[in-house]
Amino acid sequence: MTGAFLAIVGRDLRLAFRRGGDTGSVVAFFVITVTLFPFGVGPEPNLIARIAPGVLWVAALLAATLSLDRLFRADHEDGSLDLLALSPLPLEVLVLAKTLAHWLATGVPLLVATPLLALLLNLPLQGWGVLLAALALGTPSLSLLGAIGAALTLGVRRGGVLVALLVLPLAVPVLIFGVAAVDAALMGLPATTPLMALGGLLLAALVLAPWAAAAGVRLSLES
């Protein structure tokens, strides 16, 4: 089972990187969204530093949502999803493998781009470590929640907007604890509690989300 799992992760990663556009456009979207905020609220450095954690988190959330459309859709349209579902691998594990590949291809590049944006937003240095840790714990949860939305909207025309409507309300807890962790670090308080809450959310999503997403994929294969 491990071999099949890794094979699917490898396949999806190769597809993502050889096509190239996916990762690049997600990171570009992230960077551009963040750079829009100083234009919107004015270039005052203290204000920008104050809102930086929230801006980075919201931009990461939107960028992660934007890329969800590619998680299952291409495979659904060219029929590979049917073949993958025929393999002895349980569908839940297959969904988990594809979600992991999605996170590696879109979540990790966001993490890499974050320090540069934190610099641009004047985020004080003491918040950087916690920001990266929080994003590292939070973005996999976003991918897992997003997998549910992506699976349920398979077969819907113009599903992209619908995915955002389904997934963004569910992502509120991740956003709250993610920003709380960075704010605590900026005030010199220990960020352990919100980070542990993020870890707890990740564990819960890891256990429950593949089930729901697999149910959605199974539904799209029936018809």
Added chain:
Amino acid sequence: MSWWHRLASPTRFMSYSAWVLPIAGWLAAGCIGVGLALGLFASPADYQQGETVRIMYVHVPAAWMALFCYSAMAASSAGYLIWKQPLAELATRATAPVGACFTAIALVSGSLWGQPMWGTWWVWDARLTSALVLFFLYLGYMALAEAFDDPTRGGKAASILALVGFVNVPIVKFSVDWWNTLHQPASVVKLDGPAIDPAMLVPLLLMAAGFTFYAVAVVILRLRAMVLERKIQALQRQLAEAR
């Protein structure tokens, strides 16, 4: 066949719902009428909040109903996904707009209440924010249920979403509580008895009962219309094949 299998067969449903519908409708009218009369005229004004406290008789039952309708949707979604009851899926679909309306009423009346009490129409308070998220979940459910060309698939996908939302609602609720709160804590459902005067509690509970009967009546009405609609579609298909 167990009792709920029989209860859930569309033919049976059409016969017993014809009885239940007027009963629920009249009970709703009676409870809301008496509750409003008691609440607006017979009950005392609050010593702190004055006359504005009367907004409570609409706001609190609407907020209860918002949660109650979502729980009912989750229960009937589970019933549909586990026991494949087609009526359960229709029931979820019929309940969604009712629940969304109650959530909207709770949000609007809360906003109208917040203006004189807190001096602002909206605060990013825990209760308000989690009610807003609940409203978005209702919208998401309705959008997904209508997004498919094939209604059966839309029903299944939306049922899964309703269950996912049901798991997530408490998490959203607690995380938002932890985030920020200004709203008063619960004062009716408490372990050591309600912290509210009977003169206010009676109209409040009457309004809650009336809202519940109203929701039951509207859901049954919508459900009957849906069953008939499916029946018409089936007949049209038969007619088209016969030609």
